[in-house]
Amino acid sequence: MKRLLAILMLLLPLNLAAEGLDMQEYLFGHVGDSYEWHITTIGGRPLSIPLPVIVHSKTSGWHCFSSAKLEHGGSFDNFSIAPKGDKYAGKVVETLPDGSVVKPLDISVTKNVLGLLINSALLVVIVLATTGWYRKHDAREEAPGGFVGLMEMLVTMVEDDIIKDCVGKDYKRYSPYLLTAFFFIFINNLMGIVPFFPGGANITGNIAITLALAICTFLAVNLFGNKHYWKEILWPDVPIFLKAVPLMPVIEIIGMFTKPFSLMIRLFANILAGHVMILGVVAVVFLTAELGAAMNTGLSVIAVFFGVFMDCLELLVAFLQAYVFTMLSSVFIGLSRQEPASENE
Amino acid sequence: MSLITPDFGLLFWMTLIFGIVFFLLAKFGFPMITGMVDRRRERIEDSIAKAKEAEERLSSLAEEQARLIEQTRLEQSRIISEASETRDRIVARAKEEATEEAARIIDHARVEIAAERESAIRDIRRQVALLSVDVAEKIVRRELDAEAGQMELVDRLIDEASGVKPS
Numbered sequence: 001m002k003r004l005l006a007i008l009m010l011l012l013p014l015n016l017a018a019e020g021l022d023m024q025e026y027l028f029g030h031v032g033d034s035y036e037w038h039i040t041t042i043g044g045r046p047l048s049i050p051l052p053v054i055v056h057s058k059t060s061g062w063h064c065f066s067s068a069k070l071e072h073g074g075s076f077d078n079f080s081i082a083p084k085g086d087k088y089a090g091k092v093v094e095t096l097p098d099g100s101v102v103k104p105l106d107i108s109v110t111k112n113v114l115g116l117l118i119n120s121a122l123l124v125v126i127v128l129a130t131t132g133w134y135r136k137h138d139a140r141e142e143a144p145g146g147f148v149g150l151m152e153m154l155v156t157m158v159e160d161d162i163i164k165d166c167v168g169k170d171y172k173r174y175s176p177y178l179l180t181a182f183f184f185i186f187i188n189n190l191m192g193i194v195p196f197f198p199g200g201a202n203i204t205g206n207i208a209i210t211l212a213l214a215i216c217t218f219l220a221v222n223l224f225g226n227k228h229y230w231k232e233i234l235w236p237d238v239p240i241f242l243k244a245v246p247l248m249p250v251i252e253i254i255g256m257f258t259k260p261f262s263l264m265i266r267l268f269a270n271i272l273a274g275h276v277m278i279l280g281v282v283a284v285v286f287l288t289a290e291l292g293a294a295m296n297t298g299l300s301v302i303a304v305f306f307g308v309f310m311d312c313l314e315l316l317v318a319f320l321q322a323y324v325f326t327m328l329s330s331v332f333i334g335l336s337r338q339e340p341a342s343e344n345e
Numbered sequence: 346m347s348l349i350t351p352d353f354g355l356l357f358w359m360t361l362i363f364g365i366v367f368f369l370l371a372k373f374g375f376p377m378i379t380g381m382v383d384r385r386r387e388r389i390e391d392s393i394a395k396a397k398e399a400e401e402r403l404s405s406l407a408e409e410q411a412r413l414i415e416q417t418r419l420e421q422s423r424i425i426s427e428a429s430e431t432r433d434r435i436v437a438r439a440k441e442e443a444t445e446e447a448a449r450i451i452d453h454a455r456v457e458i459a460a461e462r463e464s465a466i467r468d469i470r471r472q473v474a475l476l477s478v479d480v481a482e483k484i485v486r487r488e489l490d491a492e493a494g495q496m497e498l499v500d501r502l503i504d505e506a507s508g509v510k511p512s
Contacts, residue, residue: 028348031348032348033352033355054354105353106352106353106354107353107354107357107358108354109358110352110354110355112355113354113355113358113359113362116358116359116362117362120362120363120365120366123366123370124366124369124370124374127370127374127375127378128369128373128374130374130378131373131374131377131378134377134378134381135377139381139382139384139385140384140385140388143385151378152378152382155375155378155379155382156379156382159379159382172379175375175376175379176367176370176371176374176375176376177367177371179370179374179375179379180366180367180370180371180374180375183370184363184366206352206355207348207349207350207351208351208352208353208355208356208359209355209359211351211356212356212359212360212363213363216363216367272348
C-alpha cells in the first residue's frame with residue numbers, strides 16, 4: 001500500500017502539466033486576496049460577490065466602483081486588473097492617457113477586508129453577548145454555563161496562563177490588548193478553515209494582517225517600556241569595549257525589530273502553510289481524475305482522509321498560533337517592564 | 346497579489362478594523378469579563394476563608410463546651426462535697442448541742458431531785474418528830490398513871506441522858 005502510494009505520488013507531478021487545473025492559480029487564488037469573493041462555480045458560471053473597488057488616482061482623484069466591472073479583464077474609468085506576468089499582476093492599475101500604466105492608491109474592500117469585517121463583527125457580537133450575560137446576572141452569585149461559560153473559560157485561561165504569568169505585575173493594563181489579539185487571531189484562524197462563504201478567506205495567513213498585529217505588539221512593548229528596558233538596549237551591562245563601538249546596542253536595536261518580525265512571519269507562515277496543505281490534499285481529488293475511475297476513487301478516499309486529518313490539525317494550529325502570538329507578545333511586554341531588582345533574584 | 350509583500354489597502358483596513366475591534370472589546374468587552382471573574386474569585390476565596398473561620402470557631406466552641414462541662418462537673422462535685430461537709434458539721438454541732446442540753450437538763454433535774462429529797466426528808470423528819478412526840482406523850486401519859494412507872498421512866502430517862510451524853 002505504502003509503495004503504491006509512493007509510486008502514485010511520483011506520478012502526480014507528471015500529470016500536473018497535462019491537467020486542466022492550473023495548480024498555481026488554484027492555490028494562489030484561494031490563499032491570496034482578490035477584488036471579488038468567488039464562492040463557487042455553478043454550471044460553468046462563477047458565483048461571486050462583487051466588492052467595492054476604492055482607488056485614488058493622482059490624476060482623476062477618488063474612484064469607487066464594483067469589482068464586477070473589472071471581471072474578465074474588463075476596464076472601467078481606465079482602471080483594470082493587471083494581467084499575469086505584469087509587474088502589478090492581480091492589482092488594479094490605471095492606464096494613463098499616454099499609455100503608461102501606474103498603480104493608484106488602492107484601499108479597495110477586497111475579499112480579505114470583507115472577511116475581516118465579518119469576523120470582527122462576529123467577534124464583537126460574541127464578546128459583547130458574553131458581557132451581556134454579566135450585565136444581567138450577578139457573577140458573584142452564579143457562574144455562566146454553555147457558550148458564555150466557554151468564553152469565560154477561554155478568557156480566564158488566556159488571562160491566567162499567559163498574561164498574568166508573562167507580563168507580570170501590572171498585567172491588567174495590557175490584558176485588553178492581549179485578549180483582543182488572542183481572540184482576533186483565533187476567530188480569523190477558525191473562520192479561515194471554514195471552507196464556504198463567510199469563512200475561507202485566508203486572513204491571518206496574509207502578511208498585511210500579521211504585520212499590523214506585530215506593529216501593535218511592537219508599540220505595546222516599546223511605548224511603555226521602562227527605564228531599565230531602554231538602558232538594557234542602549235547601554236547594556238557589558239564590558240565597555242562592546243559599547244564604545246556600539247556593537248551591543250546595535251544588536252539590541254535589531255532585536256527590538258526582530259521580535260515583532262518573528263511574530264509576523266510565524267503567524268503568517270503557519271496559517272498560509274496550513275491552507276496550502278489542505279488545498280493541496282483537496283487538489284489530489286481533481287488531479288487524479290485522469291488516472292481512471294479506480295485510481296481516482298482510491299486516491300480521493302485517501303485525500304478525504306488526509307483532508308479530515310489536516311482540518312483537525314488546522315483546528316489545533318488555529319488555537320496554537322493564537323496562543324503563541326499572545327504568549328510571545330506577553331513575554332516581550334513582560335521583558336520591557338522588568339524591574340532591575342527582579343532580575344537580580 | 347504577491348504573498349509576502351504587505352498590501353497597503355489591506356493594511357489600512359486591518360489597522361482601522363483592528364483599531365475599532367480593540368476599542369470596543371477593550372472598553373466594553375474583556376475588562377468586564379475579567380473583572381467579573383476576578384470578583385467571583387474574590388468572593389469564592391472570601392467564602393472559603395469564612396467557612397474555614399466558621400469551622401474553626403465551631404471546633405473551638407466544641408472545645409469550650411467540653412471545657413465548660415468539665416468545669417461544671419468539678420464545680421458540682423465541689424458543691425456536693427461542700428454540702429456534705431456542711432451537713433456533717435451541722436449534724437455534729439446539733440449533736441453536741443443536744444448533748445450539752447441534755448447534760449444541763451440532767452444536772453438541773455438532779456439538783457431539783459436533791460432539793461426535793463431534802464425537803465421530803467425534812468418533812469419526814471418533822472413528821473417523825475411530831476409522831477415521836479405524840480408517841481412519847483401517849484407513853485408518858487400511860488406511864489405516869491402508875492407510880493412505879495413514873496419512877497422507872499425517870500430512871501430510864503436519867504440513864505439515857507447520862508448514857509447518851511458521853512457518846
